[in-house]
Amino acid sequence: MDPTQPTHPHRRRRSTTGRIYSDSLASNMIERTRREMFYRACAQGFPYSRQLTAHVSCVNYLVFSRKGGRWLASAGDDFRILLWDFNQEDVRSPSGCYSGPAGNVLSLDFSASNQYLISGGADNLVLRYDVSRLVSPGVQWAPERPLPALSVYRRHDDSVRSVSAHAHHEELFFSAGEDGRIILHDARADRRSPSAQGIYQHTTEFTGVQAHPVMEHIFATSDSHGQVCLRDTRMAFGPLSTRSNEGIVQTYVTKLSKRSLGYLSNPESSSITFDCDGGRLAVTMLHWYPTIYALSDPYPLAVCTGRNNPDGNPVPAGERTYSNSCTMKSGAFGGPGIGEDVLYAMGSDDFRGYVWEIPETTILTSLRQEIPTEEWYTREWHDVVGYCEGLSATRYVPSEISTPLCRLNGHRSIVNAIAIHPSQLHIVTSGIERHIVLHSPMPSSPIAQDLSLTPLEVRKLPEYSPEDEMRFLGTLLGTHSTLHGDAGQSDDESQTILLFDHILGEEGEGDIFELRQCKENDDDEDDEDDHVLIDIMRSPSASPP
Template sequence: MRRTYNNFCPTESVTARSIHVARKDALRRFYECGFPYSRKLTAHKSCVNYLAFSRHDGRWLASAGDDFRVLLWDFSEEDVVRPGHVFTGPSGNVLALDFSATNQYLYSGGADNVILKYDVSTLRGVGGSDGRGSSSFVKQYEDHDDSVRALTCHPYEDEIFLSASEDGKLILHDGRTGGGMSAAQGTLQHTAAFTGVQHHPVMEHVFATSDVHGQVCLRDTRMTFGPLSRRSNGGIVRVYNTKLSRKSARYLSNPESSSLTFDRDGNKLAVTFLHYFPTIYALSDPHPLAICTGRNAPDGTPISPSQRTYTNSCTMKAGAFGGPGMDEDDMYGAGSDDFRAYVWKIPPLMNLQGLRKEITSDDWYTREWPDTVAFAEGKWETRYVPLEISTPLARLNGHKSIVNSVAIHPSLLHVVTSGVERQIMLHSPTLSSPAVQNLLPTPPTVRTLQPQDLAAQRTFLRALFGPHATLHDEEDGEEEGEDETISLFDHILRVEGEADVFTVRRWGEDSAEDSEDEDEDSEEIIIDYL
């Protein structure tokens, strides 16, 4: 008699593991070559500020910006060349997008202080829209008094999302019948403008925030919202170390944390800093593990000091984790002021923790630390020097100006980027894929930022004071308007592009304001969730 073992077959298990390992090795070989092929997706009429793929299968790419429209690109098509649907309704520049838990809804927010809710489910059912039309929002939220900088949807509930605004309000929205709370109970009023908010992808009560003062916090909705009697410390359960220290400076610097994002499992948190580098944290560790720079080319060759590389000084940027085809997000992408986007491979957290340096306060002040920038919670606290990931996996060309937003497809081997221009760039390691065909090689170089001349000065003044042409219907008008916009940001780059974070973001403990910050830091409640 043949004996069975509850359908367990060692041979099948070994075979499955072998296939999994072989698949990951094949994907890594693709990624090692970077993303040398690309296509311009052209439909917007002005700057494209934000990109977001729908969850799970990544069928839809949502894009939005300064033309007051939200476009949906359908990646279930054989060849994506134009948007499948257009959502209208915003009356200001769109700055944030997110799909709900099951992709039934898409939410947008921006400079008009309003959040709009769109029903995506009507675009894919039998007898629904063919995807080539235009429709408006199904609901609007007018709870903010200033620009909506970020919004993030609940990981499991379509009707629940958080929004963060420059008015300092953090609002929990719950559209379920009978599931809402009063406006007061669902609002946290902060002392600084919020710049980012991100729901944890697994733990439904946990989320992270960032603000213009550089503070990055992990919070709990049960402590943040509801009756005052239930609230505690603004819901903060962890404060991340975001202040910078350099031996040559007698003070610390607190760079603005302009956006943040989790990886798919919520184990890693990436923060985009103004005037500094993208920084990687572990959820359970307040001190940073890695910074992502572009000091080397993807082949490991050092970049000459005279050449431009990764910087972030001029615009609001949003990065993204990804790992298409992998079982973890081991890549991170971000846009840069050097007219490129960068993708870095992130080592395992255990490796990063082992490579981080810790320097006691005594060692910091008694030894020489040339060119060392460390993170410190206070002037007399231990310094933490995270690993520098100086060699990116890829530098993504194809843009003529600053890149602001990066999104990585959840399953297909594509990265999309956008920014000051009206085109979206779709990047790929291969000439074709299930969603695109016959891509072209991306130009190997990017436009050089030229010194200001008379012609550039005239274009800049026309962009600054003259009527914008970015919303004209004629192609010539659109191109002229884009040239003016690029000229405007070129001027900003010349003025602000080389700013030193220790000069523009000084944090001195001797000032009254900074003493208050220290007092607040000493009173923070730290709860270890893991």
């Protein structure tokens, strides 16, 4: 035996390269397993559900807090904002309530670190609430004592259609109004000082604004004329000398064309949303389909329709499917627990929510059809709708995602709002009714126990008789809370459903090419109406809020 050798076994050193390789394999295996479980669960649809009931009128908007999704915020026509704690083992009732809105709430968003909740609505106000107070030691929430707003912003002259918090800066947030204003708010500054905010003034109503989730200077807007733009805060706000091109860095093509018609259609873009990494943008279009765009591509990648049932079979003729002709709706991307938004969800006039699986951008780009102008006019294109910038421009026909992954039942009227939990396999929907529906692929989960199977039957839109017409007029002229703002009145929900049944019967299933005609010279007319820039950063005469 060599005395120079150690008497104990020598342990081999594990190389750093080997450890990294092993960790990478383990990480990839975990990620692959997580994705397999996710798709297996989604393939079953979301057949289990529970009603979350606390509102007393229509619920217009739903949003989960960022990152883990502890809080669900809901609001609507009862002038209240409720917070639901999804850290509970069995969520059934709200954990907090905020007061302050004096009109229907139309939009909500959480700040970058979830400390604040921002709301906007039909009272022209933007309200900011301190969520941290709900979890502060010694603070007990009582339903009869809702918490007031921390700050009130009165810079809009018409309904605030959308609010969006900056993804990185806790004190910055956007608001978009029907007064044609986009406002960049800075909560660190004095709200009464005009120099504390930047305003961009448009010539038509804004319907949406969204801060980019990654790039700190980028945000998107939509308006009632159908224009959807990507903008840069450094070009849109500040002194007039620094503003350029209305802040626009990208304009998305939203006009529609049919071979058989000599004009275009420009659907109203009623809301917009980014996916989690900001690589894709979804646009909700009134009387048309949700349309998906890549961030840097002006032409659409895909449209999401309900042409087929989830099993792939065509929807029978005469049976209602996805449509968006009534009410303001908002969609949502999601991919619970997998770090990538592969789903898009949207509410519908047929009393259901729809969830589509969105393929990768490269796949959608390869499937998109590009039709040169000459070919468009020299061939027949039956039932083909192309997107284009003008009558003489190339047509782009996006891929149609015609088979939804699943449909979400449980409602008796129109579904307006939808949100996908960021980490748990849950989707929430709401609309004309006063309750929220919590959907799940399983009967129990870490946050909800003993869920029930959701009925598959969908209420049919009734045929109207003279008696129904009289009841509708009674609802319209009576003291209906949705119409007259009686926030505390919990009326018979059937009145609300009757009201929107009648609206659907009158306005539903409209042809976008008949409802929204866009002449070739519309763009020229828009260019002549220069956008007005209000330089409140420098104007000493601007009036305080």
